[in-house]
Amino acid sequence: MASVQSSIRAEVSRGDSPAPSGADAFSAYALASARGLVPEMEYTAHLTLDYPMTFEILGEVLRVFEGPALRDLANFRKRCRDKLVSCFELFLKPSQTSSNIWDTCFGNGLDDSYRNRRSLAPSWLIKVFEKHLNDMRDFSLKPLFNPRNIRGEYLSNLQAHIKSSGCDSCSGVHTLKGETFCKELEDRFTQALNEVCTLFHSFEDAS
Numbered sequence: 001m002a003s004v005q006s007s008i009r010a011e012v013s014r015g016d017s018p019a020p021s022g023a024d025a026f027s028a029y030a031l032a033s034a035r036g037l038v039p040e041m042e043y044t045a046h047l048t049l050d051y052p053m054t055f056e057i058l059g060e061v062l063r064v065f066e067g068p069a070l071r072d073l074a075n076f077r078k079r080c081r082d083k084l085v086s087c088f089e090l091f092l093k094p095s096q097t098s099s100n101i102w103d104t105c106f107g108n109g110l111d112d113s114y115r116n117r118r119s120l121a122p123s124w125l126i127k128v129f130e131k132h133l134n135d136m137r138d139f140s141l142k143p144l145f146n147p148r149n150i151r152g153e154y155l156s157n158l159q160a161h162i163k164s165s166g167c168d169s170c171s172g173v174h175t176l177k178g179e180t181f182c183k184e185l186e187d188r189f190t191q192a193l194n195e196v197c198t199l200f201h202s203f204e205d206a207s
Contacts, residue, residue, distance in 0.1 A: 009039065019047055026051075026073075027061045033069040045076050046193065049144040053077060074140070076196065081139040083192040088129045091185070092121065101177050105169045122170060124161035128153050147189035151182045 011017065020028045025047040032040035051057050053074065062070070105122040121129070132145050158178075162171050 020044065021047070022051060023057055023059060023061050026053075026058055027064055029073060030061065030064040030066070030069055033072070034064075034066045045073060048073065049077065049080060049193070050146060052142050053140045077139055077144065079196045080144055080193055081136050083196055084145050084189060085133060085136055087188055087192050088133050092126065092129055101173050101181060102170065105167060105173075122161070124157045124170075125154070128157050145189070147186045147193065150185050150189065154178075154182055154185070 019025075025044055029041060029044035029048060032044055055062075102122045102125065128150075135142055136145065158170060158174055161167060
């Protein structure tokens with residue numbers, strides 16, 4: 001069975017098979033937890049982040065959970081949320097070097113005293129970050145922020161800002177450094193989530 005298990009894991013890691021979604025992601029996690037399959041627990045736990053952890057989503061899947069599995073998953077999601085919140089708050093700090101590339105934006109609607117106190121990021125980007133910070137206050141009722149979406153949100157808000165204000169500064173910064181900035185955002189958020197992968201010590205210790 002060890003060789004069969006290894007072959008199945010190798011097949012899954014290639015990404016050819018569709019990943020479980022919705023309630024099936026929670027069910028897959030519950031089954032992996034019941035059998036002590038740590039890699040599958042971590043993989044499926046991350047899949048559940050794309051969905052709210054509510055009774056409407058879980059439904060009959062709740063019957064599949066055994067022991068502390070449901071509590072462990074809720075704690076996992078909370079730790080992921082805390083990591084993402086820390087990342088968003090870091091990008092909002094005035095000392096954050098990557099946000100300083102926008103400090104020449106004069107059409108952001110922020111006076112100098114506010115910008116020096118709050119962040120050097122422009123208002124259109126601050127709104128993106130603060131929206132997600134507000135959404136993550138109750139991490140069970142909404143899907144958790146997905147780092148893959150930050151690029152699209154960045155571009156749509158930047159385009160709206162340039163259209164409404166005619167801000168040549170942000171347009172120029174984006175042309176020179178926007179792609180690098182987006183990649184840094186996505187990489188940092190992804191890394192933060194990937195760091196939350198050591199929740200299931202009990203199974204590893206038992207082995």
